Amino acid sequence: MSLRLVVGPLNYSSWSVRPWLALKYSGLPFKTHTIDLFVDPEWHSKVLQFSGAGKVPVLIDDSLSVHESLAICEYVNELAPDAKLWPEDRAQRARARAISSEMLGGFPYLRGELGMNGRARTHSFRPSAEAQKEVARVSEVWSASLQSLGGPYLFGHFTIADCMYFPVVSRFRTYGVELTGDAADYCATMWEHPIVNEWEKLAADSVAIPQYDAPFV
Numbered sequence: 001m002s003l004r005l006v007v008g009p010l011n012y013s014s015w016s017v018r019p020w021l022a023l024k025y026s027g028l029p030f031k032t033h034t035i036d037l038f039v040d041p042e043w044h045s046k047v048l049q050f051s052g053a054g055k056v057p058v059l060i061d062d063s064l065s066v067h068e069s070l071a072i073c074e075y076v077n078e079l080a081p082d083a084k085l086w087p088e089d090r091a092q093r094a095r096a097r098a099i100s101s102e103m104l105g106g107f108p109y110l111r112g113e114l115g116m117n118g119r120a121r122t123h124s125f126r127p128s129a130e131a132q133k134e135v136a137r138v139s140e141v142w143s144a145s146l147q148s149l150g151g152p153y154l155f156g157h158f159t160i161a162d163c164m165y166f167p168v169v170s171r172f173r174t175y176g177v178e179l180t181g182d183a184a185d186y187c188a189t190m191w192e193h194p195i196v197n198e199w200e201k202l203a204a205d206s207v208a209i210p211q212y213d214a215p216f217v
């Protein structure tokens with residue numbers, strides 16, 4: 001086994017951050033290969049060398065190439081079952097998969113209006129009514145899980161569901177989204193996780209993508 005995770009700049013590439021967190025948490029040795037999306041003139045052809053889908057992340061394991069963030073997290077879970085990246089209880093596992101899939105396919109306004117930019121901050125951002133509804137839905141999803149299992153992570157211990165929702169935690173900080181109760185506590189817990197702290201350092205060193213920084217200057 002020789003794992004290489006192909007990612008975009010981790011400050012911005014929310015889909016890349018998700019399996020990066022899962023891999024880090026798994027304890028499996030892996031290398032990170034960053035392609036400077038939108039900055040490197042060859043970025044698109046470089047991504048295509050790893051996946052015909054033309055998007056990152058991609059996990060390379062010897063001759064195998066796995067694209068799609070959630071599929072990569074599933075593969076990591078199979079390689080490192082001891083990390084228990086999914087809850088052990090079947091019903092909880094079903095719910096963790098459901099809310100992870102909801103993240104993958106949903107929240108278009110949140111994703112569109114609150115682009116991920118881990119090191120940027122603004123307090124003047126006003127989300128649309130649609131984005132506000134999605135923020136409320138995220139809080140509801142978090143609260144239901146935290147109330148059911150008592151936290152501090154969505155399913156008690158850290159799982160793929162936390163990896164899938166972390167970019168939203170980061171967006172809420174970037175855009176000054178005010179949270180209360182369970183949602184606020186959950187975000188505080190995530191910001192204390194050592195792997196999240198490691199991501200913050202990498203995000204700080206990411207290449208700058210001017211069009212993604214423009215709303216903050």
Ligand SMILES: N[C@@H](CCC(=O)N[C@@H](CS)C(=O)NCC(=O)O)C(=O)O
Binds near residue numbers: 008013037055056057
């Ligand atoms: N559903 C995919 C989404 C991947 C995706 O959209 N990645 C972005 C970077 S965060 C990308 O490669 N963008 C380049 C492009 O769309 O050309 C996943 O979960 O991995």
